[in-house]
Structures are given as structure tokens and as C-alpha cells.
Amino acid sequence: MYLILLGAPGVGKGTQSKYLVENKGFVQLSTGDILRAEVKAKTDLGIIAKKCMDNGTLVSDELVVAMIKNKLIEIPENVIFDGFPRTITQAEKFVEILSDLNRTLDKVINISLDDTLIEERLAGRLVCKGCGRSYHKLFSKPKNIDICDDCGGDLYQRSDDNLESVRNRLEVYHSTTKPLIDYYSKSGILYNLDGNKESRDLFNDIVKVLEEEI
Ligand code: AMP
Secondary structure, three states: EEEEEOOOOOOOOOHHHHHHHHHOOEEEEEEEHHHHHHHHHOOHHHEEEEOOOOOOOOOOOOHHHHHHHHHHOOOOOOOEOOOOOOHHHHHHHHHHHHHHHHOOOEEEEEEEOOHHHHHEEEEEEEOOOOOOOEEOOEEEOOOOOOEOOOOOEEEOOOOOOHHHHHHHHHHHHHHHHHHOOOOOHHHEEEEEOOOOOHHHHHHHHHHHHHHOOO
């Protein structure tokens, strides 16, 4: 199964991907995570990507598409695409990649949430350096501040989770990524879910979509 999780930054794509990996045997392909690893390792791609990521703009379609293509060759099945595609061009190139590899996209789940709630979520978000689990300073606190409940890893605030960058990311989402909702609704594989709920409840909604109950 190939599944895209679509939605603005902060709607819960990463958290839901982790649940799907733990409970449903998926592999998560997060372009944001891959790019952050490239930045950390100071590779050529990381050096180019860093500027865009810091100010909340998108890395070029060409680089991201090449990155996805390489990863897909390594992972044959049950993949969640988290944060990809983010532009119509990426979506069109993705069709070509899948067709070259003889694979098909099964479902696209779009998670929606108001911008004001997204700003609130991202301003207080803490992420585990070890396992990637997200917390919130006020709404979903870890037992010990700065330490992950699950793996004991250090928690940090992403450098692009500051208000200026969040507002840029939301602007980019509305102008460039949101049109993908219309793009995929035409293909009949789009499911719309409300992101304004407890993450476990949203996960149950996703499971229903996967089990074709919605
Ligand atoms: P994310 O972790 O998904 O919020 O992504 C963090 C940042 O990585 C974004 O703000 C972009 O700069 C970059 N990025 C992630 N995925 C993509 C993509 N599919 N296309 C272009 N840039 C991306």
C-alpha cells in the first residue's frame, strides 16, 4: 500500500506516520526528516536545503523528486509519504516514478486544521532527537521536560518552528501545496479528515479509511 498524508505543517502527519509504522507495518518516508539528516551531515544537498528550510520555503522540486526516487528503489512496499508531494510538479513527477517502478498510489489522506491552531501547536512543539516523537510544552507534556517518555532521547525545538518561519510555511502551504487537494480529489482516492482532535482519535479515523469503513 502506498499512502500519502497531506496537510499543512503541524496537522499531525509525523505523529500519525509513527502510529502507522508501529501498528500497521508501514515505512515512513518523510522528506523533511531526510532533508534534516542531510543538513546535519552537511552534505551538498543539506547545504543547499538548509537556507530554504530555515526560512520556511520549499527545496527545489528537482532535488526532492530525485531523493524520493532513490529511496523508493530501496523500499518496495507499504510506504507512507509524509510531506511529499508538496507541489503539483512533484505530484506529476511522482506519477512517472511510480509508473517506471510498476507501482501505484492507493490512498491520499488529507488532514485539515485551522491556521491559528497550527501556529499554537508549532510554537510549543518539542521533538525527540532519538525517535522523532512530538510533544507540546502545554498540551502534551513529556513526564520530564527535555526527555522523551518513549526512548529517553533529548527533546528539542525545531529551528523552523519560530513564528516567522511558521507563517511562511503556512503561506507556502496555502499557495503551493493546498492545490493538491483538488488534484487528488479528481483521482477518487482522496479522504478528508479533521485534524482538530486527540491524535489517537485521528489515528482511529485513519485506520477506518485504510480498512475502507469511511
Ligand atoms: P517538514 O518536516 O515536512 O515540515 O519539512 C521541513 C522543511 O523541509 C520544509 O519547510 C521545506 O523547506 C523542506 N521540505 C520538506 N519536504 C519537502 C518537499 N516535498 N518539497 C520541498 N521542500 C520540502
